[in-house]
Amino acid sequence: MPSWLKMIKELTIRPKVQQIRKPPEYSFDEDMNKTLSGQTVKEILSKSSDVVFREFFLQGKERIPCMLTAVDGLVDKNQLDFFVLKTLMVDLAGHPEMAQLTIANVVDKTLQSILPGLEFRKVSKMGEAINAILSGDAVIFFGESKEALVFGARGWANSGINEPVAESVIKGPHEGFTETLRINTSMLRRKIKHPSLRLISLKVGDLTNTDLVVAYMDKIASPDIVSEVLRRVSRIKMDGVLGNGYIEEMIEDFPYSPFPQIAYTERPDVLAGKLLEGKVGIILDGTPIVLVVPAILTQFLNVNEDYYQRAMTAILFRFVRYVGAMVAVLAPSVYIAVTTFHQEIIPTDLLMSISAGRQGVPFPALLEALIMTVVLEILQEAGLRLPKPIGQTIGIVGALIMGDAAVKASLVSPLMVIVIGITAVASYAIPYYDLSLAVRLTRFPLMILAGVLGFFGVSVGLYAGLIHLLSLRSFGVPYTSPFAPLRIRALLQDTLVRAPWWAMKRRPQLLDVDEPKSGGKGKG
Amino acid sequence: MVERISPHQFMILGSAVLMGTTFLPIASMVTGVSGRDGWMTVLPGFVVAIPYGLMVLSLLSRYPSKNLLQISEIIFGKWIAKIIGLIYILITGYFGGLLLAQAGDIYERSVMPLTPIGVFYLGGLLLVFYLVNSGIEVFARFSEVIFPGIVIALILNMGLSIPRVEQGELLPILSEGLGPLFGGGVKVAPFAMEYILFIGGLLTFLPTSRKELGQLKTGVWRAVFLVGILNMLVVLMQILIFGPTETIRLTYGLLVLGKMVEISRTVAGVESLFLGVWLGSLVIKISAFFFTVTWGLETVFNLKGLKWNLAISIVFMAIAFGFVRGASLFAEIGFVDNYLILPFTSVWIITLWGVSRWKKGAGVQ
Numbered sequence: 001m002p003s004w005l006k007m008i009k010e011l012t013i014r015p016k017v018q019q020i021r022k023p024p025e026y027s028f029d030e031d032m033n034k035t036l037s038g039q040t041v042k043e044i045l046s047k048s049s050d051v052v053f054r055e056f057f058l059q060g061k062e063r064i065p066c067m068l069t070a071v072d073g074l075v076d077k078n079q080l081d082f083f084v085l086k087t088l089m090v091d092l093a094g095h096p097e098m099a100q101l102t103i104a105n106v107v108d109k110t111l112q113s114i115l116p117g118l119e120f121r122k123v124s125k126m127g128e129a130i131n132a133i134l135s136g137d138a139v140i141f142f143g144e145s146k147e148a149l150v151f152g153a154r155g156w157a158n159s160g161i162n163e164p165v166a167e168s169v170i171k172g173p174h175e176g177f178t179e180t181l182r183i184n185t186s187m188l189r190r191k192i193k194h195p196s197l198r199l200i201s202l203k204v205g206d207l208t209n210t211d212l213v214v215a216y217m218d219k220i221a222s223p224d225i226v227s228e229v230l231r232r233v234s235r236i237k238m239d240g241v242l243g244n245g246y247i248e249e250m251i252e253d254f255p256y257s258p259f260p261q262i263a264y265t266e267r268p269d270v271l272a273g274k275l276l277e278g279k280v281g282i283i284l285d286g287t288p289i290v291l292v293v294p295a296i297l298t299q300f301l302n303v304n305e306d307y308y309q310r311a312m313t314a315i316l317f318r319f320v321r322y323v324g325a326m327v328a329v330l331a332p333s334v335y336i337a338v339t340t341f342h343q344e345i346i347p348t349d350l351l352m353s354i355s356a357g358r359q360g361v362p363f364p365a366l367l368e369a370l371i372m373t374v375v376l377e378i379l380q381e382a383g384l385r386l387p388k389p390i391g392q393t394i395g396i397v398g399a400l401i402m403g404d405a406a407v408k409a410s411l412v413s414p415l416m417v418i419v420i421g422i423t424a425v426a427s428y429a430i431p432y433y434d435l436s437l438a439v440r441l442t443r444f445p446l447m448i449l450a451g452v453l454g455f456f457g458v459s460v461g462l463y464a465g466l467i468h469l470l471s472l473r474s475f476g477v478p479y480t481s482p483f484a485p486l487r488i489r490a491l492l493q494d495t496l497v498r499a500p501w502w503a504m505k506r507r508p509q510l511l512d513v514d515e516p517k518s519g520g521k522g523k524g
Numbered sequence: 525m526v527e528r529i530s531p532h533q534f535m536i537l538g539s540a541v542l543m544g545t546t547f548l549p550i551a552s553m554v555t556g557v558s559g560r561d562g563w564m565t566v567l568p569g570f571v572v573a574i575p576y577g578l579m580v581l582s583l584l585s586r587y588p589s590k591n592l593l594q595i596s597e598i599i600f601g602k603w604i605a606k607i608i609g610l611i612y613i614l615i616t617g618y619f620g621g622l623l624l625a626q627a628g629d630i631y632e633r634s635v636m637p638l639t640p641i642g643v644f645y646l647g648g649l650l651l652v653f654y655l656v657n658s659g660i661e662v663f664a665r666f667s668e669v670i671f672p673g674i675v676i677a678l679i680l681n682m683g684l685s686i687p688r689v690e691q692g693e694l695l696p697i698l699s700e701g702l703g704p705l706f707g708g709g710v711k712v713a714p715f716a717m718e719y720i721l722f723i724g725g726l727l728t729f730l731p732t733s734r735k736e737l738g739q740l741k742t743g744v745w746r747a748v749f750l751v752g753i754l755n756m757l758v759v760l761m762q763i764l765i766f767g768p769t770e771t772i773r774l775t776y777g778l779l780v781l782g783k784m785v786e787i788s789r790t791v792a793g794v795e796s797l798f799l800g801v802w803l804g805s806l807v808i809k810i811s812a813f814f815f816t817v818t819w820g821l822e823t824v825f826n827l828k829g830l831k832w833n834l835a836i837s838i839v840f841m842a843i844a845f846g847f848v849r850g851a852s853l854f855a856e857i858g859f860v861d862n863y864l865i866l867p868f869t870s871v872w873i874i875t876l877w878g879v880s881r882w883k884k885g886a887g888v889q
Contacts, residue, residue: 341636342796453643456631459800460647463807464654470665471658484665486532 036126036148038067038141044130045069051133056089058142060101067141074136076155083117084140084151107147110140119152131209158183164266164288166433172308176266181211181285184268188215188281191272196220202233204247204284208240212247215271215281220507222278225475229280229293244289247282251293253473258441260434261474263295270304277508280475294475298482298495300435301325306498314498322496324429328439331423332369333450333458335416339365341454353415360410366451368412372420373443375402380424482508529729531736533664535743537726540667540674542573542719542751544809545626545802547678548776549854550712550755551762558708560768561698563759565705569712570752576720576869577744579877580727581737586880588732592724592873593823599879608872609824613817615864616721617836620813621843622857624648627806629850634779635796645844648803652811653837656818657830660729663811670804677801678754681778682761684785689764712755714861716748717869722812724873725819775854814840 001009045051054068068084088110092098097113111120123129124147129139136154161183164176177184185199196218204212214233216226232251241247244264252261265271266288271281274292282291301321306314338345339354346354361368379398383391399421406412423443430436442465449457472479482490490508493499529537554562554569580592587595593612597605628644636644655663723744730740762777765784774780782795817836821827847853882888 345794345796453639453647454636455796455800456636456639456644456647456803459803460651462800463651463804466669467651467654467658467662467666470669471662478665480665480669484668485530486536486668 036124036129036141036146037144038069038148040126041069041129041133041139041141042067045133054085056085058088058098058101058106059093060098060106062102064101064103064106065143068138069133069141070138070153071133071136074156075138075153079153079155080138080151083153084115084138087115103143103145106142107145107149110142111149115149115151117151121150121152123148123150134209135211154182156180159288161187167265167267167270167304169305169308172304173267173269175268177268177271177283177288177290179286179288181213181283184283184288184290185213185215187268188271188275188283191268192217192275197275200230202230204233204236204238205241206237206239208242210241211285212241213283215275215283217275217278220276220278221280225278225294225477226280228475229282233282241284243287244282244284244291247284248291253475257468257472258438259297259469259472259479260300260432260438261295261472261479263292263299263432264289264434265292265304266290267304273304273307294477295479296474296477296481297435297469297479300432301430302494302498303431311498311500318496318498321429321431324426325435325439327426328423328430328436329442329446330458330462331419331426332373332443333446333461335419336365336369336447337450337454337458340451354413357413357415361413362410363412364451365416366447368416369420369447369451370444372412372416373423373447376420376424377440527659527661527729528731529661529664529726531731531739531743533668534723534726534730534740535746536671537664537667538577538719538723538743539747539750540671540805540808541722541812542570542715542747543671543674543754543805544715544718544812545623545630545805546715546751547755547758548630548778548802549857550715551759551771551777552773552775553711553858554708554759555763555768555771557711558704559700560694560763561700561705562708562768562771563756563763565708566712566756566759567749567752568705569709570716570748570755572709572713573716573719573748574744576716576873577723577748578741579873580720580723581740581744583877583880584727584730584732584740585737586884589728591727591819591823592876593820594728595880596872596876599876599883606824609820611868612721613820613824615860615868616813616816616820617839618843619718619857619860619865620810620817621840622847622853622860623806623810623813624652624840625844625847625853626857627803627810628844629853630776630779630802630806631799633850634776635799642845645841648806648810649837649841649844651807652814652840653833655807655811656814657833660726660815663808663815667808670801670808673801674805675750675754677798678758681782681785681798682757684787685761685765685781688784689761690767691764693764693767694760710866711862714866717865718813718861719747720869720873721865722816725816728819775850810840 042053046053048071050072052070052072056066056068058064058066066088068080070080092114095114097109101109107122111122123132123139129141129148129150132150133139136156138151138153140149140151142148158178158180161175161178163174167176168174175187177187188199189197194217198216198218200214202212202214203209212233214226214229216229229251233247236247236250238246238250248262248264249255254261263274265274271290271292275281279292279294282293284291302318303321306318309317339358343351358365363371375398379394382398383394385391386394403417403421407414407417427436427439430439446458446461449461451457453460470478470480470484478485481487482495487508489506493504493506494508550566551562554565556562558565583592583595584590587598590598593605593609596608600608624645627648628641631644632639632641655666730736758778759771762771762774762781765781766774766777771777779795779799782798785794785798787794814833814836818828818833821832821836847856
């Protein structure tokens with residue numbers, strides 16, 4: 001195969017086992033398999049300035065050299081000082097238990113009768129010890145002993161529990177996930193106090209060793225989906241996993257589709273709700289965003305507020321969001337098609353007004369709309385990346401001053417400004433940013449088709465988009481469920497409308513759940 | 525992975541294929557034969573599909589996961605089955621190409637006369653190609669989304685035309701006797717046979733448990749009555765609004781009806797919006813015949829894959845370009861319907877079913 005073809009293949013076709021970049025030539029693997037020794041650990045880690053080695057002696061039957069190793073900044077130093085060093089060196093010095101210590105029994109004796117605390121465990125492999133140190137635990141090595149003690153004293157600074165900006169609610173819990181995995185799992189556990197909640201721990205990233213937890217409800221989630229999630233996650237082979245985006249692209253079904261196939265949330269209540277529906281959560285350390293699979297299209301138009309508001313209100317706002325999404329996709333292309341090819345649809349008075357507005361505009365409607373949409377995209381992108389106060393200024397300058405000046409200079413017609421404005425506002429009605437981006441992307445080909453072929457072009461574009469959506473699956477579940485394949489109960493229970501809680505007696509049909517009758521979601 | 529569609533999807537897909545674009549020319553066709561009583565012939569004409577559909581499904585229950593061509597091979601032997609398969613491919617392929625031509629013809633004549641007709645062929649064919657390559661499950665889902673839209677658009681089109689109805693156009697009822705009604709029914713029957721040709725190939729994707737077979741049979745009934753009643757209403761409305769003479773003259777009367785729609789004296793000329801929906805029904809019908817050709821090629825010659833789908837697309841395009849204008853195209857579609865699809869399907873299915881029953885009765889495998 002020619003090298004250029006090989007390169008194109010590498011860049012376009014996702015391999016089944018995803019080896020992203022080869023690891024560096026030096027590997028810990030050899031050291032990991034060596035017999036546990038404090039000295040070797042020191043040799044391996046001593047080049048890192050953040051790793052501290054505190055050496056001391058225990059006076060038992062014999063004098064035992066000890067070394068406490070931890071990463072500065074990841075451990076709670078107060079806990080180490082108080083529970084380990086002070087206990088061993090001061091409080092229990094000369095204690096009868098201490099007097100019996102030898103190099104052969106020091107680990108077991110210390111674990112069983114000397115050190116208090118829940119988070120102590122014994123390790124005997126080099127890899128386990130090093131991973132524990134680098135993950136934020138402290139490890140105590142005892143002379144030439146082939147075993148060591150791990151003390152779970154993780155205590156790094158974190159951002160604290162705040163309400164997520166992107167998923168704020170008026171009527172509902174005001175807490176969001178943090179960057180710390182264990183805090184996130186504890187928040188989830190506080191929501192679902194049932195043994196069915198399963199949290200399976202994995203590590204991803206050859207060099208980052210990032211902790212990941214797959215969360216699901218046993219007997220509710222489909223075993224096929226759970227095993228598929230575990231299979232896909234465990235076959236990820238890459239140097240580092242630094243955020244949920246890495247995982248998302250590696251496990252989604254159709255990487256070249258602009259439409260999101262994996263949902264996400266920053267809220268424990270939303271994750272708990274999804275798990276109770278039979279979905280699977282992927283919680284990654286270092287990010288407050290939790291992935292939820294499988295995902296369907298309509299899910300991206302629903303918000304958690306729907307479940308806290310009264311059913312009738314929720315139905316109205318869902319309807320508004322659906323209309324908003326349609327407007328965001330279609331408004332510019334319909335305007336172009338109508339003004340360019342199908343003027344007969346427009347009432348005469350309005351047609352005269354449009355015609356007057358377009359007097360002196362040198363561009364055809366297609367070009368006018370394209371320019372305006374591109375400018376809008378630039379404004380949005382600029383506003384997003386800048387600090388908040390400057391971002392707002394950009395919005396005001398862009399939308400008000402430049403828009404007004406462009407109309408006065410007859411570069412664009414006033415109606416076009418209105419259409420693009422409505423489109424922008426409508427696209428903000430889409431609650432999920434990923435779907436909003438996909439909508440923004442699909443708008444351009446539709447506009448071009450409308451400018452070239454009128455409603456025929458728009459129809460062709462829409463049907464092509466529809467076929468694409470219909471062919472998507474998320475972990476085996478058709479993306480367009482419950483519309484196609486049609487599931488009337490799901491459609492009327494929690495898709496087009498949000499039924500009152502007392503009516504949600506069954507779990508969604510979208511997923512192959514083991515326990516269709518809901519004792520959890522509705523009153524049952 | 526083996527593709528499968530549910531009984532509900534079978535019903536909707538069947539309805540969408542049976543409906544196709546029958547609502548566009550049907551009024552002109554049946555009124556031409558049966559006069560102002562033409563609307564009465566529509567439902568009986570469609571009902572022909574029920575016994576044939578039930579015969580096909582009874583063959584499915586005896587030969588699970590086999591299409592009619594494969595069943596023909598079991599019953600008639602290899603060479604007769606190959607000849608039947610060849611006719612099946614030729615008829616459905618030719619008809620699919622003609623339907624593509626019809627799509628271009630409708631758009632060119634109705635809303636965009638200045639756009640080259642090839643653009644409409646290409647647009648339609650691209651959608652069909654994409655849909656067929658996505659598989660039968662996606663096709664079934666596509667129908668599930670589009671068919672309700674077609675029904676709603678039809679009802680809206682008719683409902684918004686009610687102010688133009690003149691009740692006198694329908695009278696006197698049965699003024700020319702019962703004879704012409706039979707002719708009208710015969711004109712509609714080929715539509716039913718197009719549907720039978722499609723489900724004959726679709727059998728391999730259908731479930732075969734006892735319960736689901738029952739649901740499939742119900743699906744045939746429902747599809748036929750739904751489409752029959754809707755088409756009957758379409759004909760009735762056109763006769764009521766245009767009168768019999770004008771209905772015969774207007775080849776695509778419903779498009780004209782769409783042009784006449786006016787909402788609150790504000791929005792008018794919405795036929796281009798309706799045409800967006802009709803494009804969906806055209807895509808479904810052409811895709812159905814594209815599928816039948818692919819199934820035929822695969823069963824008879826073991827030819828399948830992307831390159832054969834491309835070849836079929838080229839053939840469709842070539843056929844479409846062969847019939848550019850309305851009158852000759854309309855006549856050719858009528859010819860294929862009346863003299864190829866109707867006799868071939870009716871004889872093939874009855875013989876196949878009859879011989880299968882006889883063999884079963886005689887204990888012959």
